[in-house]
Amino acid sequence: xxxxxxxVFGLLGLLGLLALAGCLSPVxxxxxxxxATYDWDTxxxxxxxxxxxxxxxxxxxxxxxxxxxxLEDGLGSKMAIPISGLxxxxxxxxxxxxxxxxxxxxxxxxxxEPPVGNGTVAFTAxxxxxxxxxxxxxEGSHEVALPPNKRVGLxxxxxxxxxxxxxxxxxxxxxLQWDSLDRNTISVKTYLERDILLFGGLxxxxxxxxVIGVLYYRREIAKLRRERTELGLDxxxxxxxxxxxxxxxxxxxx
Numbered sequence: 001x002x003x004x005x006x007x008v009f010g011l012l013g014l015l016g017l018l019a020l021a022g023c024l025s026p027v028x029x030x031x032x033x034x035x036a037t038y039d040w041d042t043x044x045x046x047x048x049x050x051x052x053x054x055x056x057x058x059x060x061x062x063x064x065x066x067x068x069x070x071l072e073d074g075l076g077s078k079m080a081i082p083i084s085g086l087x088x089x090x091x092x093x094x095x096x097x098x099x100x101x102x103x104x105x106x107x108x109x110x111x112x113e114p115p116v117g118n119g120t121v122a123f124t125a126x127x128x129x130x131x132x133x134x135x136x137x138x139e140g141s142h143e144v145a146l147p148p149n150k151r152v153g154l155x156x157x158x159x160x161x162x163x164x165x166x167x168x169x170x171x172x173x174x175x176l177q178w179d180s181l182d183r184n185t186i187s188v189k190t191y192l193e194r195d196i197l198l199f200g201g202l203x204x205x206x207x208x209x210x211v212i213g214v215l216y217y218r219r220e221i222a223k224l225r226r227e228r229t230e231l232g233l234d235x236x237x238x239x240x241x242x243x244x245x246x247x248x249x250x251x252x253x254x
Contacts, residue, residue, distance in 0.1 A: 082125065139181075141178060142177075157191040
């Protein structure tokens with residue numbers, strides 16, 4: 001009887017661990033099966049299109065068995081990337097959905113195993129805030145299409161790592177292009193065009209306040225000098241500068 005009780009509790013514990021693992025995973029089967037549309041006609045090996053709360057990734061793989069989707073936090077711990085709308089394009093142009101993949105999900109990473117080693121992987125991933133960051137998943141050229149009205153190129157308010165990129169205006173988007181990458185991470189911080197007007201206004205206001213402060217300071221100094229002059233505090237008595245012990249130059253030098 002005790003053995004059966006232990007077996008029951010063991011099975012319950014195992015089921016609890018499996019349920020917990022499922023709860024911790026940021027990706028569900030329903031997410032992977034979501035309908036999504038992708039632009040398969042891209043020139044880069046990896047193409048990312050940024051939107052308000054997410055981005056799409058179209059990744060061309062060559063002799064690659066899997067893709068590991070995760071980011072590292074400040075402590076170096078892995079965090080799985082929540083994805084949805086998983087699709088795969090075969091070399092002949094046929095497009096399959098998530099069912100053609102073997103997918104392993106967990107709290108630290110999402111591992112995609114495509115049906116063949118050559119083709120194009122596509123998915124949608126969540127992002128928060130104005131910044132974008134991704135690991136370099138494949139070698140070769142990369143493109144990042146910024147959201148409409150987003151820009152880069154100004155210090156402080158924007159930053160792109162790695163450098164050495166080119167920009168191209170495609171309709172209402174700025175596209176960043178790299179022929180190749182020498183880093184394992186792409187990081188993009190953007191700004192809105194209206195932010196520049198706001199930033200420029202703040203700078204102009206700060207300069208105006210500084211100029212007014214300097215003028216006010218100089219006026220007060222001039223006013224104080226006039227008051228001292230009127231009170232005779234700045235009138236120097238030349239006799240005070242005469243030293244009674246100073247009898248002039250030696251004889252013969254007068």
